Amino acid sequence: MPSSRPARSRACSRRGGARYPTARKLAAVAAGHAPVVLANGTEGEPASAKDKVLMTRSPQLVLDGAVLAAELVGARETVIVVHRATRRTIDDAVAERARARFDRVRIRVRTAADRFVAGQASAVVHWVERGVPAPMASPPRICERGLGGAPTLVQNVETLAHLALIARYGAAWFRSVGTPAEPGSMLVTVLGAVREPVCAEIAIGTPIVQALDLAGGPSAPLQALLLGGYFGDWVSAAMAMDRPFSSAGLAEVGAGTGAGLIAALPAGACGLKETARVVRYLAGESAGQCGPCRFGLDAIAGQVERLAHGRGAEPGLLQRWLGQVDGRGGCAHPTGVIRLIRSSLRIFDAELRQHAMGWCSGTASVLPVPAGRSR
Ligand SMILES: Cc1cc2nc3c(=O)[nH]c(=O)nc-3n(C[C@H](O)[C@H](O)[C@H](O)COP(=O)(O)O)c2cc1C
Numbered sequence: 001m002p003s004s005r006p007a008r009s010r011a012c013s014r015r016g017g018a019r020y021p022t023a024r025k026l027a028a029v030a031a032g033h034a035p036v037v038l039a040n041g042t043e044g045e046p047a048s049a050k051d052k053v054l055m056t057r058s059p060q061l062v063l064d065g066a067v068l069a070a071e072l073v074g075a076r077e078t079v080i081v082v083h084r085a086t087r088r089t090i091d092d093a094v095a096e097r098a099r100a101r102f103d104r105v106r107i108r109v110r111t112a113a114d115r116f117v118a119g120q121a122s123a124v125v126h127w128v129e130r131g132v133p134a135p136m137a138s139p140p141r142i143c144e145r146g147l148g149g150a151p152t153l154v155q156n157v158e159t160l161a162h163l164a165l166i167a168r169y170g171a172a173w174f175r176s177v178g179t180p181a182e183p184g185s186m187l188v189t190v191l192g193a194v195r196e197p198v199c200a201e202i203a204i205g206t207p208i209v210q211a212l213d214l215a216g217g218p219s220a221p222l223q224a225l226l227l228g229g230y231f232g233d234w235v236s237a238a239m240a241m242d243r244p245f246s247s248a249g250l251a252e253v254g255a256g257t258g259a260g261l262i263a264a265l266p267a268g269a270c271g272l273k274e275t276a277r278v279v280r281y282l283a284g285e286s287a288g289q290c291g292p293c294r295f296g297l298d299a300i301a302g303q304v305e306r307l308a309h310g311r312g313a314e315p316g317l318l319q320r321w322l323g324q325v326d327g328r329g330g331c332a333h334p335t336g337v338i339r340l341i342r343s344s345l346r347i348f349d350a351e352l353r354q355h356a357m358g359w360c361s362g363t364a365s366v367l368p369v370p371a372g373r374s375r
């Protein structure tokens, strides 16, 4: 797990990776009757540490944001769902507030399920209500009918921390860093072939090379970067280095900021093998409720493994399956996995040709996959 650097948090909305504007969600939930706020600190993404670092270092800031959101929408209760690594810190922080009789809003804490899809908004609701860490069918949308049938605001814990800071220091302060179109800062996790993996706060629009410097710089010549997360995109190192880490800056190279991951792939690793390991893991994380996700991802993972290990893959078949599964399923899980695969096929085309000839020089394993869950 990366070490942490001081996080002088400044910015705002939608830091869970899904890019839905916070203000719009607040307004939708506030319009409903007796709403509830759910702070999403699940951080199911194995390569990301930002929410754990935030909740460990600044638990009261997250709670301030959750309580503030509850007051904004008129909720009497907020439920904080936290990664097990941070449960004790959050419990202590909640107890401190209770002793000081600080809040009128009731705060309830739940430990998150340790699965990739458990952090999807409706899966968090499902987990809290029934102990099932799987997405629920939509409609109804959870902002209309979520926890206990009440309109529910699900917001990432980093988003809530930014909300608390905006309330404290104002909009002008918030806009004093970042870009005019994407103001503020965000937490990033930088790992892979860097000297000192780190979780740090950067102004939105910071060049990627500077984010790598926060992790001591590359520890080896780099060939590519995985940006955003396991639903993110591979970008060649040459293309990525000077790009601003912002939605607009990364869109030009077909990527996005996602959950703030920057994973550096050294020249000595094989991007196809890295992708195959992650895809196998993600296929195993399907909640198993939708056919395209349950069976499609498993079959696709098999083809990606064949490509990665030069074992007679059928690229045409893989492309067909990607097209058939993309956009299907009850949540964005299959689409996210397919996005990762498509970017790997774009960026690692030289490896694809080498593998077809039975040659691969890649040895290192860079991307973390939970033990016992990959083949
Ligand atoms: C498969 C899947 C997994 C997700 N995991 C997380 C997660 O671990 N933490 C998180 O905050 N959001 C996660 N999300 C996004 C949530 O559905 C939701 O959009 C987010 O918590 C809203 O927060 P924000 O608007 O503040 O970014 C996930 C989405 C999908 C499709």
Ligand code: SF4
Residues within 6 Å of the ligand: 117, 134, 135, 136, 285, 286, 287, 288, 289, 290, 293, 294, 328, 329, 330, 331, 332, 333, 334
């Ligand atoms: S797409 Fe996959 S993860 Fe999402 S609800 Fe369906 S089975 Fe579950």
